[in-house]
Amino acid sequence: MTITAFPTEAVARAPRTFMQEVIEDTPGGNPRLEMCIQCGTCGGSCPSGPDMDYSPRRIFAMIEAGMREEVLRANTFWYCVSCYLCMVRCPQEVRITDIMYTLKRKAIREGYYRDSSASDAPDFSETFVDAVMKYGRSFELGLATRYHLRHHPLDAIKLAAGMGLNMLRRGRMDLTPRRINNLDQLHAIMDKAKEISQAERAQIGGGA
Amino acid sequence: MKYTYYPGCSLEKNASAYHDSTMAVAAPLGMTFQEVEDWNCCGAVEMMAIDKMQAYALISRNLALAAAQTPPGQRMVAPCSACFLNLSKCDAHLTKDPSLAAKVNQALAAGGLHYTPGRVQTRHLLEAVVKDVGYAAVKAQVKRPLYGLKVAPYYGCLIVRPGFLEKFDDHEYPTSLDVLMRALGADVVDFPMKAHCCGGHMTQISEEVALGLIYRLLKNAADYGADVIATICPMCQLNLDAYQENVNKYFGTNFRIPILYFTQLMGLAFGMEPTRLGFGKEFIDAAPALNKIGVEPPERSKPERPSKDALPMPVMPEKE
Numbered sequence: 001m002t003i004t005a006f007p008t009e010a011v012a013r014a015p016r017t018f019m020q021e022v023i024e025d026t027p028g029g030n031p032r033l034e035m036c037i038q039c040g041t042c043g044g045s046c047p048s049g050p051d052m053d054y055s056p057r058r059i060f061a062m063i064e065a066g067m068r069e070e071v072l073r074a075n076t077f078w079y080c081v082s083c084y085l086c087m088v089r090c091p092q093e094v095r096i097t098d099i100m101y102t103l104k105r106k107a108i109r110e111g112y113y114r115d116s117s118a119s120d121a122p123d124f125s126e127t128f129v130d131a132v133m134k135y136g137r138s139f140e141l142g143l144a145t146r147y148h149l150r151h152h153p154l155d156a157i158k159l160a161a162g163m164g165l166n167m168l169r170r171g172r173m174d175l176t177p178r179r180i181n182n183l184d185q186l187h188a189i190m191d192k193a194k195e196i197s198q199a200e201r202a203q204i205g206g207g208a
Numbered sequence: 209m210k211y212t213y214y215p216g217c218s219l220e221k222n223a224s225a226y227h228d229s230t231m232a233v234a235a236p237l238g239m240t241f242q243e244v245e246d247w248n249c250c251g252a253v254e255m256m257a258i259d260k261m262q263a264y265a266l267i268s269r270n271l272a273l274a275a276a277q278t279p280p281g282q283r284m285v286a287p288c289s290a291c292f293l294n295l296s297k298c299d300a301h302l303t304k305d306p307s308l309a310a311k312v313n314q315a316l317a318a319g320g321l322h323y324t325p326g327r328v329q330t331r332h333l334l335e336a337v338v339k340d341v342g343y344a345a346v347k348a349q350v351k352r353p354l355y356g357l358k359v360a361p362y363y364g365c366l367i368v369r370p371g372f373l374e375k376f377d378d379h380e381y382p383t384s385l386d387v388l389m390r391a392l393g394a395d396v397v398d399f400p401m402k403a404h405c406c407g408g409h410m411t412q413i414s415e416e417v418a419l420g421l422i423y424r425l426l427k428n429a430a431d432y433g434a435d436v437i438a439t440i441c442p443m444c445q446l447n448l449d450a451y452q453e454n455v456n457k458y459f460g461t462n463f464r465i466p467i468l469y470f471t472q473l474m475g476l477a478f479g480m481e482p483t484r485l486g487f488g489k490e491f492i493d494a495a496p497a498l499n500k501i502g503v504e505p506p507e508r509s510k511p512e513r514p515s516k517d518a519l520p521m522p523v524m525p526e527k528e
């Protein structure tokens with residue numbers, strides 16, 4: 001039996017909390033966020049934990065306290081490297097990594113990521129995704145040039161002369177993107193998926 | 209054994225050494241691969257940060273295409289840990305969450321596709337080699353054992369985690385790659401950081417943080433005397449190989465540890481030509497390390513007995 005902290009009838013009447021929003025926006029079943037016992041195993045296991053504004057444990061406490069803006073402005077989830085070490089160690093089986101993805105999506109949609117110390121990170125994801133949408137495959141050269149020229153123009157030149165050239169010389173980078181054949185099909189699927197996402201959010205509501 | 213094959217974007221170019229060596233060792237291992245026709249990117253770790261439904265739909269297009277060309281009972285293999293995780297995790301979530309599956313199928317229908325959750329089982333290449341082929345069959349193919357080559361087996365994170373996917377090896381301290389490398393005749397060193405993260409895309413978000421993550425892996429392998437690090441993921445290979453010089457500059461170290469795919473080492477042990485296995489594309493030249501491979505198995509030194517003056521510790525009785 002799954003124990004939840006929210007009796008369903010009361011939930012139907014009460015205004016939705018930030019915590020409920022996060023839970024509902026996390027796919028793959030109940031992420032068990034309300035089961036967190038604040039033990040700190042997650043932060044202690046996290047490879048990039050020391051560089052985070054708040055450890056995952058603290059973020060979860062802040063979510064519960066309804067500190068929406070502070071949570072979404074943090075760099076915590078952008079520094080999450082998605083290695084799932086916290087998740088396999090969590091004694092309460094909270095789906096921590098999946099919750100980090102939910103916070104990323106929320107921070108982008110609601111614009112809070114701009115105040116985070118990792119404010120470039122969403123643009124890296126977006127640039128990557130743009131290429132995938134356009135060609136069906138990822139395109140490293142296009143991604144690296146576009147992303148770095150925008151965010152670190154001086155480093156971009158160094159990168160192009162160093163890493164980029166070395167990659168090309170070793171035959172490890174394409175100069176032109178590779179495309180899948182049935183791009184129309186991919187675009188139709190992606191458009192429909194976006195439509196479903198938007199409809200879902202309109203229904204769930206909550207911020208964006 | 210026949211497999212449906214999902215190479216993923218990295219193996220097309222950046223990790224072509226992984227693809228080439230996989231294809232080279234397939235025949236001696238008795239594996240045949242049929243590539244998913246017109247597969248698309250799995251979205252890596254980026255798509256899920258942008259749009260949930262699009263992320264699932266993007267992965268599910270691959271699953272639907274794979275299902276159409278995969279007879280029941282045949283598995284799909286992905287050599288990239290990130291692709292493997294996305295494909296298997298998406299399938300697990302669709303199976304667990306029928307309303308998510310319904311929405312994904314609504315999106316797929318716009319492209320004339322449909323996917324039944326659970327239809328295509330995905331395995332990582334290492335799991336397929338270890339479980340389906342088996343250590344004994346690998347050992348039987350060894351013609352030029354990797355005697356004397358000290359290998360640090362590096363698993364990274366996504367092949368053994370998260371836990372709910374019933375991974376085939378331990379989450380914290382996996383051993384399958386250790387046993388496989390030993391079957392090739394290699395001298396496997398202890399590598400406590402073997403399942404820690406290489407940083408993934410962190411090199412692009414904050415190079416400072418990323419270099420710290422890469423440094424601790426290289427240092428750990430060097431501390432345990434590794435000649436090479438064997439990897440099973442294109443992202444791990446790229447981070448540890450291409451950023452090794454940056455790590456040296458940043459931390460004032462002098463690491464020169466080649467990062468090789470486990471399939472490259474298998475091919476070498478099977479007696480194949482290095483050029484066929486994609487050698488020469490690595491940033492840190494593998495040649496000096498590979499010259500260490502001897503013709504005779506190295507003599508193993510007996511574990512040292514503690515001196516009589518040392519604190520009393522439990523010791524195993526010697527057999528002889």
